[in-house]
Amino acid sequence: MKLLILGGTAWLGHEVARQAVDRGHDVTCLARGYSGSIPEGASLIQSDRDEDQGLEPVATFQWDAVLDVSRQPGQVKRAVRDLRTARYYLFVSSGNAYASQGPLGQDEDAPLLPPLESDVMETMESYGQAKVACEQAVTEGFGSENCMIARVGLIGGPGDIFGRTGYWPLRFAHPSVANGTVLIPNAPALPTQVIDVRDLAAWLVHSCEKQLSGVYNAMGETQTFEEHLAAARTAARHEGQVVTADAEWLHSHGVGEWAGPKSLPLWLSNPDWHGMNARSNKRAKDAGLALRPLEETLNATLKWEEESGIDRPRRAGLTNEEEAELLTELVSTMH
Structure with a gap:
């Protein structure tokens, strides 16, 4: 071709x-x-x-x-x-x-x-x-x-320079505090939907080969935020604690959503945006889209992140200093 x-x-x-x-x-x-x-x-x-x-x-x-x-x-x-x-x-x-x-x-x-x-x-x-x-x-x-x-939808995997899919496995692999605690938002049921860049590319090439016509949602499987974080923890072999903070507390401390500096990536507190990561991908899968397990994607993303340098500036997430400061304040309110 x-x-x-x-x-x-x-x-x-x-x-x-x-x-x-x-x-x-x-x-x-x-x-x-x-x-x-x-x-x-x-x-x-x-x-x-x-x-x-x-x-x-x-x-x-x-x-x-x-x-x-x-x-x-x-x-x-x-x-x-x-x-x-x-x-x-x-x-x-x-x-x-x-x-x-x-x-x-x-x-x-x-x-x-x-x-x-x-x-x-x-x-x-x-x-x-x-x-x-x-x-x-x-x-x-x-x-x-x-x-x-x-x-x-949201593309993830090795090469994600935007940091949205790399933040969580990297954070769990390299916590900001000595005891390994990681800060997460309290949003267990929030939908997440990531497609591995390699799976997407393979299907786009396949579609060109077959000259498929029509409109397709080229998106990953929808999983809860809790499931996504569990996959990230497994990829990172994280055994420390996780501490949850609710949306009101995070917003009051200047923590952003989804992406960007001082954010918790993939987190969306407004239900008006939850459908963004919960779209049907059935038509694309019926047309040959094959999706690897999320854990495999996050494993490869973590490897790429570490090879790219864990201390380099990132486009999304909390810095070590920001997360450590938030954890100190959050834990102090619990006692």
């Missing part, structure tokens, strides 16, 4: 390119080349998709499949315009495209946000609307039978 990846230097695109090369495909990546290198065996064409003629270097080839991970509607509209001779187009969208993130168990037929009217997504506030606009451009340009929309 002659596969064009629009990207291929960042985390997911790189993994797709690597697996496609391993499966014997002819892989070309079109990217600016700022995010990193492409895998060995793939070809790189350096170009900027923000320019109107940015796809000119690849527009004359006959591609069996194009894979696109963009969030910018203008980039996707130009790609659809310039790559009309491609046989198949796979667009990687997001669960953020859905209008509501509250209800549990929603499938691909749930209502979407209105599409972004601008060709440029200026801030992450309009990320979901931008992805909807991208989806529409692909479907209108290629026809629903010649394209696939993969709405992806």
Whole structure:
């Protein structure tokens, strides 16, 4: 298969390119080349998709499949315009495209946000609307039978530079305090849903090979936060105590949710967001998506985190100092 990846230097695109090369495909990546290198065996064409003629270097080839991970509607509209001779187009969208993130168990037929009217997504506030606009451009340009929309949930595994799936196994493996106690939010029933980047990439390559059409939630299995933390503890061989704090206490001490600095990753206290990690993945699994156990993902993520340096700055979670300080205060209120 002659596969064009629009990207291929960042985390997911790189993994797709690597697996496609391993499966014997002819892989070309079109990217600016700022995010990193492409895998060995793939070809790189350096170009900027923000320019109107940015796809000119690849527009004359006959591609069996194009894979696109963009969030910018203008980039996707130009790609659809310039790559009309491609046989198949796979667009990687997001669960953020859905209008509501509250209800549990929603499938691909749930209502979407209105599409972004601008060709440029200026801030992450309009990320979901931008992805909807991208989806529409692909479907209108290629026809629903010649394209696939993969709405992806939280991606995890080795290479997670965002720190959302690496924080917990790393924290349990390297507690901030000598007695091994770890601080967790009191949210045992909170849904979590992680897809391993390697499983997602494998299925995207498979979908290009089979030229699968339709819309799919490309997401992991939904597990409770309690189950997720148990898998992280097992991966880390943690035998210390865990101390729980409720949302009100954590918020009053400036602890954030989901991601970012001074946060407890994956934690969401507002039920209006719980459905984000509890979407149906049945359609994708019926179409060949194979998912490894969460513990295996967290094991590999921990290994990658440790190899990358446990003291490097991270995009999510509490620093050792922040967690130790919070634990000292929390434990003192218990006595």
